[in-house]
Amino acid sequence: MTVMVQPKALTNYKVRDFRMLIDGAWVETDGGKTLERVAPGHGVVVSRYQAGTRRDAERAIAAARRAFDDGHWPRMTGAERSNILLKAADLIAARAEELAHLDAVEAGKPISQVRGEIAGSVDIWRYAAALARDLHGESYNTLGEGTLGVVLREAIGVVSIITPWNFPFLIVGQKLPFALAAGCTTVVKPSELTSGSTLVLGEILTEAGVPAGVANIVTGTGPEVGAPLTTHPDVDMVSFTGSTGVGRLTMANAAQTLKKVSLELGGKNPQIVFPDANLDEFIDAAVFGGYFNAGECCNAGSRLILHRDVAEEATARIAELSKLVKVGDPLDPSTQVGAIITPQHLQKIAGYVLGAASGGARLAYGGDTVDFGLGQYMAPTILSQVTPEMAVAREEVFGPVLSVLTFETTEEAIQIANSIDYGLSAGVWSRDFDTCLTVGRRMRAGTVWMNTFMDGSPELPFGGYKQSGLGRELGRHAVEDYTETKTLNMHIGARTNWWMPR
16 A cells, blocks of 8 residues: 655645746746646645747847857856856755755655755756866867867857756756856746746846846747747757657757757666566665656656566565555655646556556556545556567656566567667666676666666766767766867968969
8 A cells, every 4th residue: 555645735825926037137928928837746826937938039049149149158267157157056055945845846746855856956066167167179289390280169159958847957957057167158948837946046047147148048838939949040059858759849940950959858768687686775776766756757767677587576575665655745755756747647647557457467566546635646556567569668658657577588688678769778787797787788778777776976977879869968078068169270380382383
């Protein structure tokens, strides 16, 4: 039986009204409309955003263009930009509880989890600040006595940053500080479901000293605001995190003007478990990897590929541990699985579970929606006897649902893991590190964890193979993604004439 934490009603909750940040000013949309956010965990309106229009997006792009072409930000020293980013990190830390509360009520995320995300974001901002001082080009003095080559790294220009609802503050932190560190100017479009913490970030950046027009924030829907951010000729690069379907559309839109594109998209991430694995540690990692953020996570370890010798035991133990996972009120510090983002998404998750059960999978645990009388919730769920061709084994469910598949040989495990369209991350469990390295090197995934799952740090690049995206975030090269290279080929001394008089 799932442990349930009854949500407390948000009585007398003061709805927070937000405006947009364009060219250093907090403005209302020229369309005159607003969007209301109903808290998925409590069923009441908690935030009200401006319903931005195409015209608002164009105003923000124009501001960013002016700030880049004529402003001081791209021409600052790396140290100057670094100091401002460090101040922003300190201000984020000072407002951490406010930010965590916003993400908890708007996204239905457990408050304890979001506090960790905000702390991790502070670390990322500080790391990006360090890279602002370390960005450099190359020089070549080996081209002969008459030639010196210098390769510069220059900010790419205006960057559109489009972020999703599942990690509202953390994901903007994986993009924006690196773009700013490089000297770019930006227009940020957060999800229309979870814009609050990003708008607070706008207040923080202004206080930290980011000049007007450098970091603009426009709220609204994809068709109204997102589309012009991907097509406008004054945008030089698009950095997008979201579904693979919208990622394809973003790439097609950007192709009209040949913009640079960075895409962090979906995942259907496998964990391969060999008979000699430490099952105690794997069981905990399986539950964490499947239910963290209610499974609404591109990195979720939702495919458990278990050797037949341990499959039955591991599945039973995962089911037993799942019974202890606390589901419910996002604002209760003991909650581990919060609310599902929208009623429609809850129906989609439940549909995957029903479809798998109808197709021959066995419900080893859970499978039910949880009715607290307010908000929408899903119990942790495990499906066993799943086969590789089932939709639940191939498509991104984006909910707290684990699918158990089995294998006999290493080749079979690798084939199952690599057989789908995604390649974001993966896990390998074995006490034999030769096995871990052999399998890890053959996995078509951007990150492979060995005897752990969903660990990370700002120093390590993150991104996917195949339809999980293009490019990488984080890591010391993240800031370079927001630059162009320019070659300066300098001739020294007299030049040999092509036309030699006779």
